[in-house]
Amino acid sequence: MKIAARGGSWGMDDALKRHDRARLEPYFRLHKDAHLNIIRNWMGNNTEDEFYDLADEYGMMVLNDFWQSTQNFQVEPQDPALFLANAEDTVKRYRNHPSIVVWFGRNEGVPYPMLNEGLDDLLFRLDGTRWFTGGSNTVNLQGSGPYNYRQPEAYFTDLATGFSVETGTPSLATREAIAAYVPKADQWPLSDTLAYHDWHFSGNGDTKTFMASLNTRFGPATSFADFERKAQMMNLEGHKAMFEGFLGHLWTKNSGRLLWMTHPAWTSNAWQIYSSDYDTHAAYYGIAKASEPVHVQLNLPGNEVVVINTTREPAPGLVATSRILGLDGKELFGRTDRLDASANADTMLAPLPLDKVLADYPMVLVTQNLSDASGRLVSSNFYWRGRDEASYRALNAMPKVALRAKLAAPITVSGEQELRVTITNPAATPALAAKLTLLDAKGERILPAYYSDNYVSLTGGQSQTITIRYPARKGPAPHVALRGWNVVEAEARLP
Secondary structure, three states: OOOOEEEEEEOOOOOOOOOOHHHHHHHHHHHHHOOOOEEEEHHHOOOOHHHHHHHHHOOOEEEEEOOOOOOOOOOOOOOHHHHHHHHHHHHHHHOOOOOEEEEEEEOOOOOOHHHHHHHHHHHHHHOOOOEEEEEOOOOOOEOOOOOOOOOHHHHHOOOOOEEEEEEOOOOOOOHHHHHOOOOHHHHOOOOHHHHOOOOOOOOOOOOHHHHHHHHHHHOOOOOHHHHHHHHHHHHHHHHHHHHHHHHOOEOOOEEEEEEEEEEOOOOOOOOOOEOOOOOEOHHHHHHHHHOOOEEEEEEOOOOEEEEEEOOOOOEEEEEEEEEEEOOOOOEEEEEEEEEEEOOOEEEEEEEOOHHHHHOOOOEEEEEEEEEOOOOOEEEEEEEEEEOOHHHHHHHHHOOOEOOEEEEOOOEEEOOEEEEEEEEEOOOOOOEEEEEEEEEOOOOOEOOOOEEOOOOEEEOOOOEEEEEEEEEOOOOOOOEEEEEOOOEOOEEEOOO
């Protein structure tokens, strides 16, 4: 059966190899909750039994590299017999883990013939159940990259097509996560301290294009909080496009897309979708939204409505409702489509007249809801679309919205605690990218915390309930902080 492979590369589980299963497991859970299903064990760096045990338990497929980096760039192994002996030990140790689906000879290139043929022979002899291929981006796979910022439309057209094992873009952590390792005096203006954590202006993972686009879209940042707010908007939109662009052309020109990287080897801001302390930022939720098992979206740049069903069962009797709104929340266009979504396939519907509307309104919002035959909401989506990049500046003028938040008393579920938070937009103006942060009585983040959704957008009068799971704890009940693009910063507590 064809499987729509979506996930990312892991560099290292931990450089010092001194953590236990309890430290590693939340990362797998975050992948599972984001609807990801594949991890590339880059360079074979993850060597602990717990890595493979957890991949088995969480249903993650593993692409397992052997230990060579880029061909014609790094030196080659000088002792092929020793290399193959190590490879044999590795295969014997891990071959009974069902999570391993492919063995790669090396990252970016192909091992020299003695190694390549030796690996092929030993894998045939010791593990005849998996495919071996010499290179992770050379043989029947897409070349690596890009790693800098690209416009969302490009991920629907010519970027990372086929089966791509590496594509990425700068991905800034939350301001709370960054504050844990960057002193306040070094946060703004952006300093070398943040550059040590991969937010630099040259080299691989170049942020120049990201910063240029941020300045064009929203205007130069005036503080670190303003910079982070604008960066999260771009992370949310861009990472969602990476995976919607893949899934919107499933089984035609795309079969798999992996980020470089989903998992941070340390406190990085270059590519990952969560921080090393488990904090999740907007990139995470953009990908989780795009990768829903049954999902409604727009395909760019043609604005076709697409319903994607990556499950093994057909989904009949669906109703897709699409609306184009002005920034004041008034409806400019609406349409309802009825459809049956085939299993593991895209169902393409007619485009929305977005270009026509943008001729009169340079910046608009698009909402989508997908319901099943019983009226149950299956998927929802929300976009901000402009005539050009400069049109995004109209979002700056949106009035601030004071969201209402109602917390229910925490309950115990499967040994954890669960807090339900219902947020409501009482204004006519839509509220964009509302972020919840779970805090303890001292105002510190509670981590790990698993949010059913975050960075959510609400039209006027709309409500959404978000569940937050977190480790059981004693003491006062937690509370939440709220902020967003045009959301008044506030905290909400139990009555």
